[in-house]
Amino acid sequence: MKLRKIEPSDLPFLFQWENDATMWADSDTHNPLSRHDLHQYIENTTGDIYRDGQLRLIIEDSQLSTLNSQLSTFNFQLKLWVASTFLILMRATAKRL
Secondary structure (H helix, E strand, C coil): CEEEECCHHHHHHHHHHHCCHHHHHHCCCCCCCCHHHHHHHHHHCCCCHHHHCCEEEEEEECCCCEEEEEEEEEEEECCCCEEEEEEEEEEEEEECC
């Protein structure tokens, strides 16, 4: 298993996870997100929680090249040393394209 930054090839999975309304109460999402919105996020994120105020990582089985889950840390406030963390576990292992 390894943690890695979100990549453009993760867009289909990210789109599915972000638009699952059953998880919105536990996350910071309140409205559906478009593929364009998520593509822009992937392109513009630095992977630096101090700059972006959030960090999203994919948990991947490196031997099988499968996505297992997503770890999101958001609402990061350095002065208060607080953040929200959200872990999405895949029900079935998804092959990367």
